[in-house]
Amino acid sequence: MTEESEPGMKILLMDKETTSVISMVYGQSEIQQKEVFLLERLDSPNQSNSLGLRYLKCLVFLRPTQENIGLLCNELRYPKYGAYYIYFSNIVAKADIKILAEHDEQEVVKEVQELYMDYLAVNPHLFSIGLPTCMNSLSWNPTALQRTVQGIVAVLLSLKKSPAIRYQANSKLCKDLGTRIDEVMNKESSLFAFGQNSHPLLLILDRRDDPMTPLLNQWTYQAMVHELLTINNNRVNLSGIPGVGKELSEVVLSAEQDPFYAKNIFLNYGEIGQNIKQLMDQFQAKAKSHQKIESIADMKNFVEAYPQFKKLSGNVTKHVTVVGELSSMVNKYHLLDVSEIEQEISSHNDHSSHLQSIKKLINNDKVRNTDIAKLVMLYALRYQNHSNNDVVGLIELLKKRGVSERLIKNIVNILEYAGSHARQSDFLNVENALQSTKRFFKGLSGVDNVYTQHKPLIHETLEELVKGRLKDSLYPYVGNHFLNGRPQDIIIFMVGGTTYEESLTVHSFNKSNPSFNIALGGTTIHNSTSFLAEVEQATRNLPRKHTRNIRNVRFD
Template identity: 75%
Template sequence: MNVIEAAKAYVNKMIEESEPGMKLLLVDKETISIISMVYGQSDIQQKEVFLVERLDANKPTQGPSLRYLKCLVFIRPTQQNIELLCNELQNPKYGAYYIYFTNILAKADVKILAEHDEQEVVKEVQEYYIDFLAVNPHLFSLGIPYSMTNSIWYAPALQRSVQGLLSILLSLKMCPLIRYQGNSKLCKDLSFRIKEVIDKETTLFSFGQNGNALLLILDRRDDPITPLLNQWTYQAMVHELLTINNNRVNLSQVPGISKELSEVVLSAEQDAFYAENLFMNYGEIGQNIKDLMEQFQIKAKGHQKIESIADMKNFVETYPQFKKLSGNVSKHITVVGELAANVTKYSLLEVSEIEQEVVSQNDHSGHLQNIKKMINNMSNIRDADIAKLVMLYALRYHNQSNSETNRLVAMLKQKSVSEYYIKDIYNILEYAGTHSRQSELLNVENAVKITKRFFKGLNGVENIYTQHKPLLHETLDALFKGRLKENLYPYTNQYQTNGRPQKVIVFVVGGVTYEESLTVHTFNKNFPGIQIILGGTTVHNSKSFLEEVERSIRNKHS
């Protein structure tokens, strides 16, 4: 199971199976991101697609006719897109249209399109199930920034989640058993909506009910800890400190940045170094960057020695690869340099150590004193980081009689910490306090003591290793050991498994994190007999997670 391969297979089929010749790709605001996650612009152009346009762009009503061009339409089956496409077909600009929808298309919409195709320019209408963002081979997102309001689904987010999960199942040819987190109405509603469509679309899901395939739907509120922690692996660090948006990282705020590096693409499909280092820790990344630069310098010296016609010919032939390697080296040195600057400037190693102690050790007095000490000496610490420390403390201790959450909040106010972050402390308790959680996150008996490991060998890089494991690790471990309790994670159907599942899709309502992606990667690596794919309404860093928390609580009180 590989969501990137599944998405690329559909894109290849769409581009290659139409008639040969120059093509234009007509997309919507979401499908352009879906394609860009698995294909670079130059890769698309090599397949005779010379132009990509938006269906919803403001185009002149009397533009030039391009009847010699074939138009590949790749859009989501929304009402707005159907209307826009009908307008396009009434006054066709291109000679032939091959239409591909990312999801199940209603028969009524097929009829409407046929009625508007008066000039019979439509050659093909098909459903190609890529209604998701393929992030890593085992990770997908639906790009939904917030999913609930007042502890119930935000209606458009529910509909989008149903469509996204159906497309994942269809693209991977799965008709799984469905289990969901029992205390979550959001998980239950989504599970039964999906079951309803599967039961209705029996022809589409004719792969057969497979007791060894499972869709497990979880609620972000059961683990509010993981999205709040600082991260120490490459992909997760970049997202936490710089933010990854559809494989792109905006570096325009970096002082002295060149125009070429103001926005960089980090795609495992297009960047071998990134693919190899996604899950490496901070210290290992520093060493690998050093090795990459040394390899480049050796090649650069080789290029400088042009002493004959043969040397010139060799240089011309290898220059594109050399230039690409040069760009890759510059990109990663810039990104890692910015990560290092953030770590030092904001004392993130020190902050992270206390975070890990709070979530991993049983020492209320020690935790309290360390947080107070950090608040009193927070000259180099950001408001967001100190507030997240208090949030972690509050999530663990707020219901205890000796809790000093309110005292810590008062200290933050004395230090003029932004009111936004003060509110977030209470928001997180309302969003995901013990009343919302099915699992006991901070079970001291299961806690693993923090360990430090410093990676030495590269000046200026120290990597702290932490032992925090997301709740997802415990859930998957119980699932594969046959210990995931049915009263806590019920089935939507009466089918029972013939054994433990071998193919599992885990979907988290309220968003996933790259730390959880690492957990799934590790399970897949350590247990070759199982395949797990992780998805969520979005992929969170702490900033986007707190924005979703604030939005859901604000709507609750509005």
């Protein structure tokens, strides 16, 4: 956008969603280097005050919604800027272009283009549509379905892929999404005529097939920050942490703009601590070297190095604060003890041992109620059909402990949402043949330990897919686009949200299989809190079909 318009000072006019899209990939200082000195929102009430700026060029980056078309028509009827370069983040209707042309009476529009960026680019292989919830009564919310179709179409067009589409057979949500995307690809066939050499594939999966992954505590940097502090569009709110200054009340964690974060994003908790120490040592060494400024040359060298020095200083403080808070929470809430049991339940069948472990932890008042309730959810999912299942007994213990009714309801909700009736894969019924040995965090990359036994279901799905063993009966094709060879460009999309643990799985897979290029997307990126909110929304007003045996939970 900035390169295609003429040189000179520019303003960038966006909507709420395109503001998020841009902020995920560009820092404000980077934008300013492109001669863009002002960022405005088209839907902001203050926007109309920017009068008398006719000498400025206006870059417009909007989603092609009816609301935005209307606002843009008003803007063009009374233009505040000398020239407008309009970019839509997705396919725009010809009728809307005609309406805009009719309102451009002063002929200020120099260009209109479609620039397919209707999604949030989170990591190089990870994207999100940014929808916190997408279902009502376990069916698509129509608005969310429409938005998801638009988001995935934009991903395909920006990557120049016209893929075959496969979906999880037992999920109507996946089938509906695949069918709608196929319809758009057929309708806009000229846009999808890429003449590709590879065999791209879009595989649509249902979150309900693997409800365990979003419930687990995480131990790699990005995933851990999201689980304990929450990452929202690369931003982390630290304002609730005692002693944190105003300048750190909200920090940006972006691999694009922060080399330390990029380097440590997939490393485990133990390794991050060591690397933070190295960063601090590096900072202290640099700080020391700048204490002697005895000549003009010294000053010049200091000034030249100062931007990096200042950046490093900010980075050190930021990561020390974030990792310090993670460490504090791990110790305060006994998360290592909780995680050990979570990993055991999610990775092995051992009913009596798991039941005793949970009961023991219920008596530990240092453990948070939410962590105890999640353990009972994991137990309920794994042992739903076990003859000695004691979900009812565990719920009674939670009530005695004073766990909130909402958390207890979520145990029932998750069984309605993703119990054995909803899952196509039998990953919970297969005894894990590998016996895990208890090892703790070590400062070595790739060391398996008791806290990283669990592998998301997507790991197995990918293994089957690249070996050409993914069954057509379980993952049928949409329409007439079949693959002759094995797919090398694969886009996996998770209806109901994906996770940073699954992102790590895809990253590792890409690294160890360089001939494949796999991208992962989801309606959102969940931590356990947002996942339970999604489950709650998806099961609201749903009759209880699969949990009638749990009679001691009162429902409205």
